[in-house]
Amino acid sequence: MTTTEPITHHPAPITPNLPERYDPATIEGKWRERWERDDLYHVDDDAPGEKWYSLTMYPYPSGVLHIGHWFAFVAPDIFARLQRMRGYNVLFPMGFDAFGLPAENAAIRNNIHPAISTFGNIEIMHQQYRLMGAMIDWSREVITCTPEYYRWNQWLFLQMLKKGLAYRANGAVWWCPKDQTVLANEQVLEGNICERCGTEVYKRDLEQWYFRITDYAEELLHDAEKLDWPERVMTMQRNWIGRSEGARLRFTLETGDVLEVFTTRPDTVWGATFMVLAPEHPLVEKITTDTQRAEVAAYIEQARKQSEIERMSTDAARQRTGVFTGAYAVNPVTDERIPLWIADYVLMGYGTGAIMAVPFGDQRDFEFARAFDLPIRVVVQPDDLPNFDPETMTEAYTGPGRLVNSGTMTGKPMPEALPEVIAWLTEAGRGEAEVNFRLRDWLISRQRYWGTPIPVVYCPDCGLVPVPEDQLPVVLPLDAEFTPTGQSPLVTHEAFLHTTCPQCGGAARRETDTMDTFVDSSWYWFRYTSPHDENAPFDAEVARRWTPVDLYCGGIEHAILHLLYARFFTKVIRDLGLIDHGEPFLRLRNQGMILAEEGTKMSKSRGSQVGPDELVAAHGADALRLHLMYLGPWEQGGPWNSRGITGMERFIRRAFSLVTETGAGPFDQSLPDAAVAPLHRLRAKTIERVTTDLDEFQFNTMVAALIEYVNELMRLRETEVIHTPAWREAIGTLVLLMAPSTPYVAEELWERLGMPYSVHQQIWPTYDAALTRANEVEVVVQINGKVRDRLLLPVDLPEEDARARVLAQPKIAEATAGREPRKVIYVPGRLVNIVV
RNA sequence: GCGGACGUGGCGGAAAGGCAGACGCCGCGGUCUUAAAAACCGCUGAUGGGCAACCAUCGUGCGGGUUCGAAUCCCGCCGUCCGCACCA
Numbered sequence: 009m010t011t012t013e014p015i016t017h018h019p020a021p022i023t024p025n026l027p028e029r030y031d032p033a034t035i036e037g038k039w040r041e042r043w044e045r046d047d048l049y050h051v052d053d054d055a056p057g058e059k060w061y062s063l064t065m066y067p068y069p070s071g072v073l074h075i076g077h078w079f080a081f082v083a084p085d086i087f088a089r090l091q092r093m094r095g096y097n098v099l100f101p102m103g104f105d106a107f108g109l110p111a112e113n114a115a116i117r118n119n120i121h122p123a124i125s126t127f128g129n130i131e132i133m134h135q136q137y138r139l140m141g142a143m144i145d146w147s148r149e150v151i152t153c154t155p156e157y158y159r160w161n162q163w164l165f166l167q168m169l170k171k172g173l174a175y176r177a178n179g180a181v182w183w184c185p186k187d188q189t190v191l192a193n194e195q196v197l198e199g200n201i202c203e204r205c206g207t208e209v210y211k212r213d214l215e216q217w218y219f220r221i222t223d224y225a226e227e228l229l230h231d232a233e234k235l236d237w238p239e240r241v242m243t244m245q246r247n248w249i250g251r252s253e254g255a256r257l258r259f260t261l262e263t264g265d266v267l268e269v270f271t272t273r274p275d276t277v278w279g280a281t282f283m284v285l286a287p288e289h290p291l292v293e294k295i296t297t298d299t300q301r302a303e304v305a306a307y308i309e310q311a312r313k314q315s316e317i318e319r320m321s322t323d324a325a326r327q328r329t330g331v332f333t334g335a336y337a338v339n340p341v342t343d344e345r346i347p348l349w350i351a352d353y354v355l356m357g358y359g360t361g362a363i364m365a366v367p368f369g370d371q372r373d374f375e376f377a378r379a380f381d382l383p384i385r386v387v388v389q390p391d392d393l394p395n396f397d398p399e400t401m402t403e404a405y406t407g408p409g410r411l412v413n414s415g416t417m418t419g420k421p422m423p424e425a426l427p428e429v430i431a432w433l434t435e436a437g438r439g440e441a442e443v444n445f446r447l448r449d450w451l452i453s454r455q456r457y458w459g460t461p462i463p464v465v466y467c468p469d470c471g472l473v474p475v476p477e478d479q480l481p482v483v484l485p486l487d488a489e490f491t492p493t494g495q496s497p498l499v500t501h502e503a504f505l506h507t508t509c510p511q512c513g514g515a516a517r518r519e520t521d522t523m524d525t526f527v528d529s530s531w532y533w534f535r536y537t538s539p540h541d542e543n544a545p546f547d548a549e550v551a552r553r554w555t556p557v558d559l560y561c562g563g564i565e566h567a568i569l570h571l572l573y574a575r576f577f578t579k580v581i582r583d584l585g586l587i588d589h590g591e592p593f594l595r596l597r598n599q600g601m602i603l604a605e606e607g608t609k610m611s612k613s614r615g616s617q618v619g620p621d622e623l624v625a626a627h628g629a630d631a632l633r634l635h636l637m638y639l640g641p642w643e644q645g646g647p648w649n650s651r652g653i654t655g656m657e658r659f660i661r662r663a664f665s666l667v668t669e670t671g672a673g674p675f676d677q678s679l680p681d682a683a684v685a686p687l688h689r690l691r692a693k694t695i696e697r698v699t700t701d702l703d704e705f706q707f708n709t710m711v712a713a714l715i716e717y718v719n720e721l722m723r724l725r726e727t728e729v730i731h732t733p734a735w736r737e738a739i740g741t742l743v744l745l746m747a748p749s750t751p752y753v754a755e756e757l758w759e760r761l762g763m764p765y766s767v768h769q770q771i772w773p774t775y776d777a778a779l780t781r782a783n784e785v786e787v788v789v790q791i792n793g794k795v796r797d798r799l800l801l802p803v804d805l806p807e808e809d810a811r812a813r814v815l816a817q818p819k820i821a822e823a824t825a826g827r828e829p830r831k832v833i834y835v836p837g838r839l840v841n842i843v844v
Numbered sequence: 845g846c847g848g849a850c851g852u853g854g855c856g857g858a859a860a861g862g863c864a865g866a867c868g869c870c871g872c873g874g875u876c877u878u879a880a881a882a883a884c885c886g887c888u889g890a891u892g893g894g895c896a897a898c899c900a901u902c903g904u905g906c907g908g909g910u911u912c913g914a915a916u917c918c919c920g921c922c923g924u925c926c927g928c929a930c931c932a
Contacts, residue, residue, distance in 0.1 A: 029882090053925065100874070110868090157928085206874055240848065240849080240926080240927070243847080243848075243927080244927065244928085246927095247847090247927080247928060250931060252932085253932070254932085269932080270931095270932070271932060272931095273932080274932065284932090312858080328930095350852065352930085353930050353932090354932075355930075355931070357931090358931045358932075359931075359932060362932095363932045364932085365932090370932065371930095372930060372932075442930090444931085445931095446931055495851085502889095518908060564926090567927090635868095638856085638857095638867085639856065639857090639858060640857060641857085644850095646856070646857095647856085649855080649856070649869080651855090651858070651869055651870075652855095652869050652870095653869095654869080655867090655868045655869055656868085656870095657881095658868095658883090659868085661882095661883085662883095665883090700907080708857070708858085708867085708868095709857095709866085709867080710855090710866075711867080711868085712857095712858075712867040713867085715867055715868075716867065717853095720869090721882095770874090786863090788862075788863050790862085790863090790912085790913075792912075792913085793862090793911095793912065793913045794913095795863055798863075828910090831912060832912090833862090833912050833913075834861060838862055838863095839862055839863080839913090841862080841913065842912090843912050843913095
């Protein structure tokens with residue numbers, strides 16, 4: 009059990025004649041209280057300074073914060089504090105993603121109503137964020153399971169319904185038998201596994217609500233290029249959207265039906281010797297001949313089961329299976345009669361669910377043709393290769409070459425002449441150019457309780473009727489039976505279910521499905537800008553000032569789902585006229601994952617989860633913040649280790665005694681410039697290092713720079729510079745540089761220096777760039793690339809002089825042994841390399 | 845199978861063509877103490893040599909290359925992790 013009590017502060021024991029010891033519990037308790045009393049982190053829309061919107065992915069309130077939450081949050085907190093000290097008006101809000109399966113499943117497990125457990129968890133998590141010293145303005149908190157928030161989910165849904173962006177459709181959808189609900193494509197993991205509970209899911213035919221995200225496919229793909237996002241996230245989004253250029257071609261069947269296919273290689277249509285339909289294709293039933301019917305039915309049955317049994321291995325997938333339907337189509341360019349097969353390697357969910365099979369140019373079609381002895385026709389021949397022979401080919405050819413056996417197009421070079429071929433096919437009425445996407449529309453209905461009710465009503469007379477906007481919110485009743493049964497729990501809540509039709513006033517039924525939780529998180533950052541607005545999801549004028557988000561931090565696990573949906577919503581909200589931009593997050597940074605000490609994933613069940621509260625009690629929040637940042641590169645993550653934290657405690661103690669023991673002065677000594685120059689230079693270089701490291705999100709080296717600064721100051725402490733004004737400046741700088749990372753002790757030290765409250769409202773230190781360059785520098789002398797000597801040389805010494813100085817060194821003279829250097833390489837301020 | 849990232853002391857890591865191992869942890873030695881803790885100081889990649897300050901050689905997964913000079917760039921392997929995986 010973790011403690012959630014605020015750390016109480018005892019008066020520090022005063023030991024006479026001994027320097028005062030650093031006592032985190034006292035310091036942190038004192039300042040936490042003071043900051044809250046003063047509302048130090050209150051964000052004012054109209055405060056001076058350029059705006060900076062730093063957003064961190066809000067957590068699920070399904071438990072308490074573990075060390076991973078701290079790791080994820082401390083870095084953006086440090087950065088937000090830096091931006092504030094740089095003079096930006098910084099918005100750094102926090103809230104809770106409170107609807108959805110994690111909270112609901114936990115509630116069912118513990119037999120507590122999700123509303124109770126959710127708000128209970130939120131209360132605990134509030135205390136934990138306070139402990140961390142996070143720079144959060146809690147007056148802007150957003151909790152998505154409150155009617156004040158989700159009524160705007162409903163409002164946005166109604167706007168999308170009006171624009172045709174929300175629609176109901178029947179189709180094969182993923183069903184999770186454990187969670188008893190449908191899932192979006194994005195929530196189904198490899199091996200047909202439910203993203204939430206790990207159960208194997210399968211397809212069911214159901215009528216569901218969708219958002220037409222595919223309308224924005226092209227824009228989602230292209231706008232991404234302007235963003236400062238990690239390359240791998242961009243790649244994942246690009247792959248998920250899956251844009252392919254090609255053509256839609258029409259084949260006429262002997263039954264008279266027209267079968268459309270999508271292909272990226274319309275130039276190979278002369279080589280289409282058969283066609284394949286997905287087993288679920290709606291035409292299969294109609295075209296299958298009586299003699300083939302039994303065999304086709306058996307295959308479809310087997311294919312349907314396949315998603316329920318263990319996923320096929322790669323090898324097994326290569327075993328091409330399929331069945332002839334008995335039907336034939338006509339190849340539109342050769343007029344040949346070609347057979348129609350069904351096979352599971354053709355997916356209903358991509359393209360048209362049917363393909364023209366060109367065994368010459370597609371490896372899967374090739375394997376299928378070999379397996380079932382179907383004809384292969386050569387249609388491309390490169391000039392510099394021997395002629396292909398269908399009898400002896402071992403794999404499909406996908407490279408460049410000239411079209412052969414291709415009617416009037418024979419001789420055209422590929423892929424250069426592809427547009428010409430498509431133009432010719434279009435002219436001939438065989439099809440037209442098409443861009444196809446892998447992206448499917450977003451299925452948003454869920455047959456679960458803990459979510460936003462979908463605001464529509466079904467009237468026996470008027471049909472589907474949207475709930476009028478002035479009747480929002482449609483409130484989720486708290487007294488419903490929420491254990492999953494496979495139909496939406498709200499069906500059993502009579503008072504909710506039965507209503508009157510907003511149009512005719514007659515008896516009607518409410519929609520009982522709720523919305524996917526990802527709807528909540530698709531626009532929540534807008535709500536932070538005016539969280540209490542009662543007339544709109546957000547005040548458009550205020551939102552225009554704060555958004556888009558300048559920096560978004562969170563886990564890589566949201567690379568597709570949340571980030572794609574959020575981008576889609578932003579474009580929809582733009583098209584509703586509320587904002588002007590179409591991309592929500594200009595800069596994205598992903599933290600790595602903190603693993604358990606053994607290097608495995610932290611898990612509650614194995615007890616390898618590390619709780620931050622005990623660590624704070626033992627070492628202080630400042631030390632824990634530093635330690636997390638010092639573990640390694642933030643964007644990489646790594647195993648937790650509990651030992652290193654003592655090093656951070658030592659560092660803070662050293663800084664503490666350095667400041668308290670030398671910060672009071674007197675600073676009346678004036679020394680020659682040369683005596684204080686090293687101190688000035690040290691200060692300037694440290695500011696430079698800390699600032700650039702923070703800008704590059706290299707928190708581990710930023711901490712190292714702070715430690716080195718203190719180590720150097722400890723050395724200089726023994727010299728007379730400690731009584732110069734420069735020392736006072738250097739000590740003040742130390743406290744300012746520590747402020748973002750160790751907010752508590754920095755505030756304490758700032759006060760002890762007699763400086764005005766608060767250190768967090770000070771200006772980030774600047775430095776004279778000229779000072780970061782020394783006049784004299786130790787230059788390495790190499791002979792044939794090996795270091796043999798080093799000597800102090802002026803930074804800008806001309807090559808001739810450097811060469812003379814170096815060659816005059818006794819060690820070098822000895823090493824070259826009188827041999828005349830063949831070549832001398834001189835890098836001013838760095839090294840001299842003598843090649844003999 | 846395809847694509848990407850990574851591989852450095854006992855450990856976490858630093859070094860983005862120029863002194864490999866910054867900084868921290870661990871460990872060892874010392875100061876202070878009756879003692880311990882804390883604190884402070886010093887040492888701490890390997891091998892060999894020297895009483896010693898030090899010197900030499902090797903060393904960034906393996907093999908090659910480019911360069912005066914490579915952890916860093918290029919090519920080929922090996923390994924780890926991640927993403928995608930019948931996308932027509």
